Amino acid sequence: MSGRPLDVLEASLGERVTVRLKSGDEYVGELAGYDQHMNLVLEDVTIPVEGGLDDEAPVEDTTIIRGDNVVSITP
DSSP, rough: SSSSSHHHHHHTSEEEEEEEEETOOOOEEEEEEEOTOOEEEEEEEEEETTTEEEEEEEEEEEEEEEEEGGGEOOO
């Protein structure tokens, strides 16, 4: 997958992505939406815990992440 950042997000709609924030937190969820500021809407979100993916902690069904906090988005 290559191209401009918003093209990559468009191709990732409905797919699981990993979002890393400035704080170091990570969220894994289905990309439900985004805007030109890279504000993100994730659904069915989990937060990986240090023990590995088997120990994920569930979060709310829908999470909105402000684009200013995003360091990386991995499809």
